[in-house]
Amino acid sequence: MNNPAQPRPGPDEIILTTPALGDRCSSLEHRRARLAAHVVVTLGPMGTADQHRQALWMEAWGQSYPMCQPCWQATRHVAASRRPSLVITGTIGSPAP
Ligand SMILES: [Zn+2]
Numbered sequence: 001m002n003n004p005a006q007p008r009p010g011p012d013e014i015i016l017t018t019p020a021l022g023d024r025c026s027s028l029e030h031r032r033a034r035l036a037a038h039v040v041v042t043l044g045p046m047g048t049a050d051q052h053r054q055a056l057w058m059e060a061w062g063q064s065y066p067m068c069q070p071c072w073q074a075t076r077h078v079a080a081s082r083r084p085s086l087v088i089t090g091t092i093g094s095p096a097p
Helices: 028-032 069-082
Strands: 013-017 039-043 064-067 087-090
Touching (some): 064 069
Parallel strands (some): 013 087
Antiparallel strands (some): 013 039, 039 064
16 A cells, blocks of 8 residues: 555654554554554664664664554664664654544
């Protein structure tokens, strides 16, 4: 399905968008606990495939993951420490009640 609203982050860029109402955190444990997502995190290329030792989460590039606040904080911490030129864009709002 081609979704024109799908964000397309550039290299070392993370785009945040607001989750849809009812989205769950994509962590398996949190999905089981029915934890609501706080943000949708779309990862750009965190490195290059030919420098895979420095690259982060290659299988996740271009993918969007709903995350709860603690999962996003943990992800951001790892990304910021491994990718010094990391840029985080986008807006976070709460889903409509
Ligand atoms: Zn979570």
